[in-house]
Amino acid sequence: MKILIIISSIIGLILTILPSILLFNGTITADIQKNLMIAGMVFWFISAPFLMKKKNTAE
């Protein structure tokens, strides 16, 4: 479970920054970039609360 949370958080952050880089390179369109960023947001906000909770518990 912990691994899944970490992977999901990383995917969330990658989907936040990578689509814009791909748009800049001309690899994807602006619509795809924006949709991927929404997906990134969803991944991050689903997993990050658990990630932070685990981190706080560890501290």
Next chain:
Amino acid sequence: MNIETSKTKPANKTQGVNEYERERVPDSKLKGIGSFVGMYAGEHAAGTEFVIGPLFVAHGVNAVELILGLLIGNFLAVLSWALICAPIAVKNRITLYYQLEKICGSRLVNFYNIANGLMFCFLAGSMIAVSATAIGIPFNMKMPGLNDFYPNSISWILAVFFVGAIITVVAMRGYEMVAKVANIAAPWMILVFLSAGIAVLPDLGVSSIGDFWTVAKEKIWVGATASDVSKFNFWHVTFFAWFANMAMHIGMADMSVLRYAKKWQYGFSSATGVYIGHYMAWIAAGILYSVVLIQIVPEGYTLAEYLPQVTSGDLPPVAPGPLAFNAAGLAGAICVVIAGWTTANPTIYRAGLAFQSIFPKQNRMQVTMIAGAVATIGAIFPALVMKLLDFVALYGLVLMPMGAVIFIDHYFMKKFNLQSNYAELAGIKFNAPAGIAWIVTLCICVGLNVFGGVEIFFLGLPGWFIAAILYIVSSKIAQKKQLVIN
């Protein structure tokens, strides 16, 4: 900018948590550098960054001035945290308010709290307005213009009231939930800022990294303004970046945070906040605005040629919501809402605490509600956002003299044969020298601004020295006549 206040640590005690308001932080509660790096990085990625970056573009800063000015100004801000605020915080390990009470007396601290609370309210108001620009997107709301002082539509008022009401209700219930959301959202928000900036570069004609500098000079920070907008230069950028958080570093408000640091060197961790929030984010936000600004330029003109021929009313609105939505879609708009909300909320909460310290018998929820109402009413006036640079400078300026008083009291009183923490030792509630240093400094600064024509951004530095000298001189006079303390 955080202009910004801490999203995670309101000044007073929270339910069930000992915040060591009137005692030294014990060694067992000291925190490692990681806590401060994370806190500063998250704290300075606020909704207002979306406004400050575009305002630099609108004020005609050129690319070299911006890059160098921000680099140097932010470096000076980090030094101010590390060399002025952190050493005193770590040595004394008490809150700003308790430190002030020892030096100034409880009655003078009450005046400080009134000023602080009001500033917090208007700061929160600017953040409410930032969030409202994103809330209005689905309703095709007309955004306020750069020179709008009064609200320009009923829909703007409704959007502000909607956001203000929600933020106030949440603040009334405490800050913990919002603090959690702020911590969770911070890494994502920072990447959204960066991502949005990258996404719009092709719209400006940047097709490779090598093109960026040319485009930056010719299409983003062109060094020209509309005819009725004041022109900024390198010094404006440098001093603004340095003093954007003046209340926090040389104003000593971050004593309350840095007192938990194991070493004073942790003050350098503020670099993460300023170089992400006040460098990368301001640059990215400026790029977002230039994309809409360039669209008003007719064919045959460059942006630098065209801007002096128009007035501020012709410029596109500095509306963070639509700017971020244009670059990053729904994620961008939600980022603006969260960035504004997570910063406005603890700010209103803190304003409530500041007012409650003056009226301790009042219920905290009621006081917070009043603070939220003041913030919301302030947010209705777009001038609060459009003149954000001036307001941020004013906010720091009003609170800064007390930082100078603390600094002098800590390092220099004994050298001048004077007593530090005088109010506590003399048992007085109003230490006149500290009050004189504060009020007279502000009067001199207003005079320099109104009669001397010195812009507000440049008043912080002379103001600090004026406050320091006034405090020493007036203490020399007052302490002689008053109680002699062994």
